[in-house]
Amino acid sequence: MKNYALLLFSLLLLPLSSQAQKTPVSKNLVVKDDTLSGEKLRDFQTLTQQKVTEFQQYLSIISDPTQSDEVRELAIENAQLLFLPDARMQVGMVKKQTLVKEYPLSIYLRRLKNLEKKYFEVAITFYDLAMVGDWEKTQAGYVTTATYFQHFKGKGKDGRIAYEDKTIKQLDVDLRNRKDPFYEEHRWTVLLGNVRVTEVEPKKSAL
Amino acid sequence: MGKYTVLFLLLFSRLTQAQEMDSLFFQESHQSNPPALVKHYRMPAEPFMKTRLHLVSDFLRKFNDTTATEECPWAETARSIRLRELFSPVSIPDVVYRKQAFIEAMGLKKLLKPQENLYAEVTLLVSHKGQNTRLKIYLKKQKSRENWSWQVVGSEPIAVIGNPIGEKVDSTQFIAPNAHELNFMSLPQLLQKDIRPFIAREALVIPEVQKLISSVYQGELRIIQSQKTILYLDTQVGWYLQLQQFNQESEYSGWLIDDVYNQPTELPVPLRVFLQHDNK
Numbered sequence: 001m002k003n004y005a006l007l008l009f010s011l012l013l014l015p016l017s018s019q020a021q022k023t024p025v026s027k028n029l030v031v032k033d034d035t036l037s038g039e040k041l042r043d044f045q046t047l048t049q050q051k052v053t054e055f056q057q058y059l060s061i062i063s064d065p066t067q068s069d070e071v072r073e074l075a076i077e078n079a080q081l082l083f084l085p086d087a088r089m090q091v092g093m094v095k096k097q098t099l100v101k102e103y104p105l106s107i108y109l110r111r112l113k114n115l116e117k118k119y120f121e122v123a124i125t126f127y128d129l130a131m132v133g134d135w136e137k138t139q140a141g142y143v144t145t146a147t148y149f150q151h152f153k154g155k156g157k158d159g160r161i162a163y164e165d166k167t168i169k170q171l172d173v174d175l176r177n178r179k180d181p182f183y184e185e186h187r188w189t190v191l192l193g194n195v196r197v198t199e200v201e202p203k204k205s206a207l
Numbered sequence: 208m209g210k211y212t213v214l215f216l217l218l219f220s221r222l223t224q225a226q227e228m229d230s231l232f233f234q235e236s237h238q239s240n241p242p243a244l245v246k247h248y249r250m251p252a253e254p255f256m257k258t259r260l261h262l263v264s265d266f267l268r269k270f271n272d273t274t275a276t277e278e279c280p281w282a283e284t285a286r287s288i289r290l291r292e293l294f295s296p297v298s299i300p301d302v303v304y305r306k307q308a309f310i311e312a313m314g315l316k317k318l319l320k321p322q323e324n325l326y327a328e329v330t331l332l333v334s335h336k337g338q339n340t341r342l343k344i345y346l347k348k349q350k351s352r353e354n355w356s357w358q359v360v361g362s363e364p365i366a367v368i369g370n371p372i373g374e375k376v377d378s379t380q381f382i383a384p385n386a387h388e389l390n391f392m393s394l395p396q397l398l399q400k401d402i403r404p405f406i407a408r409e410a411l412v413i414p415e416v417q418k419l420i421s422s423v424y425q426g427e428l429r430i431i432q433s434q435k436t437i438l439y440l441d442t443q444v445g446w447y448l449q450l451q452q453f454n455q456e457s458e459y460s461g462w463l464i465d466d467v468y469n470q471p472t473e474l475p476v477p478l479r480v481f482l483q484h485d486n487k
Binding site for chain 1 (some may be wrong): 244245246247248249250251252253255256257261262264265351353354355356381383384385388389390392393433452454455456460
């Protein structure tokens, strides 16, 4: 009798629990494992924002000569884990030059580590803003674009600004059901992709 | 060495120098001492960063917003103000006239399926028979079942006598639907690897597209880099919008309307050719 009561109780709860999980189903009530619910997609948007902020933190560590070499190397390794293996980073687009150069992310990060050899004093500003667009469905999963801003100032020996720019960084974001190397099973994961760089023109004076 | 070769070399060396003038790759002549300090700051976002129309979806959201504002309770006037804010600051008389006509014609009308009527013109840096040149190709944002992607629908003419196109199609490859936000950065690698899967079926009959495919397959055309993106949005109410990204520290920046046309004849020729084939 007790077992029947338990079974009945479980059956009563079943519709509630399946509603709470919101598993996407087609019109024919077939479970679709290549789609995610709106709620899940919003969670992945938040996760993307966190990953962008984490990437900015790694950039700060990699470019900081006061950190030990081991810490900076570890930051390079961890930064790369946030990205797709073939991700590329744009540089250039400077002072109205339309030419841009692209580097594999690993090379970009290595060169960033050598920043101290290029300038006498450097200031990098990140802003409390990591915008993530709406997900768009593709045949492989979902994609979107994340945006953040960066202000760079490099000074020469004489204390004068040798180089300054404010740039918009737009990152490709790829969400798909891929095999997790740690858990050895398929799960939905977000990875960052190619990074586009555009320089922001300073506001023109009214005069 | 001819006069033009010397000029080219001078220009090339200046351009490559400019390229290296990036924040991370600045070549300082006296770079012996390490920096005294690398400072990192975290600041609140500046006002222009919040108002910028970062993505085309931001542009469309504002375009379709027909609610009245507190400052201006009349819906049509509020809409007209909002539409004006979507234009880049242009002062060419013809464009100003077309802009006014467009705003009046739109009234409170909304774009119903804007993503399905979005086209892109991408300027590619290519090497054709060993000579560097620019080539414009045209793409359309397509939906197949529930999945979005960009597909090539047209090309500027290339003076190449083409062979029949390849038959093999790899359906796992696609141009991501957000590619325009990244200035189609991955497009050269994708097209160079195998161009055929990225061509829209309706565009395969267009001679210029056939020539584009065959010249890539024959190795006569090498795609190096995507340089510039212009978007065209068919409003489905008789107007076409030309969108470009404007990046300045201004209240209105990001994706903005550069021009409007109420005649399809004003669209670039390869797009018109595709639209004619698509409507058959």
